[in-house]
Amino acid sequence: MSWFLLSVSMATFLMVATSSIGHGNTKFLMDNVLVLTVLHGSETSRVLLTCEQVHQDQDVFWKKDGEIQPHLKGHQINVEIWEVNGGNFSCHSSSSGQYLSHTLVLVQVQNGTMDILEGGRYKDALHCWAYNYNGSFHCKWTRTRSRSQAKVLMFKAHRHSEPLPCQLDSSTSEANCLDMSCSYREEQKHVHLSLYIFNAYKLEVYTKAFYLRDIVRPEAVPGLHSVGAKKFQWGYPESWQRPCTFFGLTFQVKLVDGDDSCSTNSFISTAETDASSYVADVDVSDFGFCVRAQDKHTRGLWSHWSSCRVIGGKAHCGPHDHQVT
Structure with missing residues (x-):
């Protein structure tokens, strides 16, 4: 038994x-x-x-x-x-x-030491995000190396005393939740989370509170491609809500040298635009083109970068650049 x-x-x-x-x-x-x-x-x-x-x-x-x-x-x-x-x-x-x-x-x-999760008792122990405002959000956490076998006892979420349904994944390191509140209504109450996790019979309770609008991070922009050597186009993430006139995005573009990552602090130029296209004003034939999205109204979290590499005047658009959070 x-x-x-x-x-x-x-x-x-x-x-x-x-x-x-x-x-x-x-x-x-x-x-x-x-x-x-x-x-x-x-x-x-x-x-x-x-x-x-x-x-x-x-x-x-x-x-x-x-x-x-x-x-x-x-x-x-x-x-x-x-x-x-x-x-x-x-x-x-x-x-x-x-x-x-x-x-x-x-x-x-x-008030004892909390050492089961990375981040300890601080709010960054639970990382939560949503791809849009439809009420679905995701949370994850990372056990410390010395507490890798810790067991999750319970994960709860509620808003204004109303419980929100959540489901743990098989690794018990992530949870998916759903808030059925109307996405067009201004949020008045925080979402509250509680994670109960124990290791060798020591129980630790991690909590977090947030507005959904504060954790919305669009997915990386899809369909990035070049039209010629210096004009680039992309689309809205499929998971982003419609109509786009209500849930608009703004985009940050960045031109970087050669094989530099999109996360580099050394870049050729950077700009923001509401359009889904951009003409790179650059004189070199080898450069990187990076683009990411943000809710234009809340100015919340940026998506991960999408990127193209231009080599000898020819663009190569590949996988998303996930080095920036």
Whole structure:
């Protein structure tokens, strides 16, 4: 039997922590998952666990992480939690060894170090973006190298107390969410995110709040091509909303030397335009042409660059240049 049993029904198998003793408070975060909140610097806490009430007249023995604990017996037990060393506690019938119920005990340290995700407790631990204003947005996070096996317990999103549906990807490092609010309406309330993730029974909660308009980043402009050696044309991203007169884009173009990346701070020239074409005013025959898009009204995030390389007066337009974020 797997030690991680988050899918077990609360009605059937829930164990109840009736109190905590010592430095900490407890609450059930979800079915079978108990969170012990302790102050930074606390060494030990004691938690009272109770096997599901229907078994109160039976002899009971306990396991922690699958190992029998000879000193833990009976329908109700006090367990000592040392620092952040929680555990998965399961109770069993002493007559047959039958599994009865379990509780996963996680420890959250108030104002403690957060080291599961890159970025720590700061807002850049969760990276979120949207390709348009239709309400669909995406978030991702990166575990630190030493916490690469950390498990996501829960990811939640809401706006003004209304939950937003989200789905984790298979790697549990990204989530896709959908806000059904009208995209033509001015946003009045932030979207709030909470990621619950734990490593070796230490739970960390990462949060983020934003307006959708602040995370919209158009996809890279498609169809970039040359008309002759110095005129370039492109289109609107397919994912960008229509009509374009309402959700207009502005474009930044940059001319760079030779094989320089679009991200270089050394360039021949740069300009902005609302048109989907541009004539490069340059005297050299070898240069790079770069273009990226931005919402012209909110002046939000720029897309990744799209680029062409002109060699000997002939343009070669290839994959997008993703070196700029």
